[in-house]
Amino acid sequence: MIRRTLTSGVLAAVATLALVPTAADAAPAHPGSRPAVSALAPHLLPPMLPEPAQPARHVNRWATHHRSIHSLGRVVTHRRALNVRSGPSTRYRVVGVRHSHRLVALKCRTHGSWVGGTRQWYRLAHARGYVSAHYVRVRSTLPWC
Template sequence: MMYLSMRRTAAAGAAILLAGSGALLAAAPAGAHSAQPTRVDVSAAPTAEPAATPAAPKGKVVSRLPLSIREQPKSASTFLGALKPGSVVELSCKKHGQKVDGNDLWYLLAVKPGYVSARYVENLSPVPLCKK
C-alpha cells in the first residue's frame, strides 16, 4: 500500500487525501498529538453497477402441428418457416392482426423475422405491444 505523508498544519479541521491504494487518509486536527494520518475505510462506498439487460419475453408453441411463421400478422401472408410444437421461442413484441379462432394478437419473433399467431403460443412472460 502507498501512504502519503502529511505534515501537521496550524489550520483547524481535518484534511482528507486519497492515497494510491484507494483508501482515504484523514489528518488529525491541529493540536492533536499524532503526526500519523488516520486510515478511513471506503470499501463500503456504493458503486454504480451497470443495469442488467432484461431477458426477452418467451412463449411456448402449443399447436398440435408445426406453427407457420408469416411475414405479416395475417395467415395469407408469405410463409417464412415453421416452429415445432412444444418449442420455446423468444418474442420481441405483440401486434394486432387477423383474428385466428377469435384471437387477433400476433407475436413478432425476436431471433428470426416473422410473426406467429398468439392463438397457438402460450406466453411465458409479459410481451409488450410493438411500437409501430
C-alpha cells in the same frame, strides 16, 4: 464477539503505527540526532493517498439504452408445425415453421387477422416473422410493437 474485538484492535494498532512516521517528522530534531526514517527513505513507505483511478477502457460509448429482454413462449399446436409468417396475418406468406412444444423467443405483440378468436400476433425476436398468439403460450406480457 471475540473476532470483532480482535479485528477492531488490529485496525486501531495499524492506524496508530501509520501516525508514528508523521509524528517523527513533526518532532523537533535535536542536535546530533538522526533524521526520521520517512525523511531518509520515502520510497520505503506506502503512499498515503491512493492514485487516481484510470477510466475503464472497455466501456462502449455508443451503447444503446433500449431494453432487449425477450419473452419465451411455447408452441401449443397439436402434432403440427406452427407457420411463421412475414406479417401479422394469414394473408402473408409463410417464411418458416416452429415445431410443436418448442420454445420461441418473442419480441413484441401486435394486432393482425383473427385466428382462433384472437387478433394478437407475436413478433419473433431472433428471426423475421410473426406467429399467432392463439398457438403460443407465454408467461409474461409482451410490449406492443
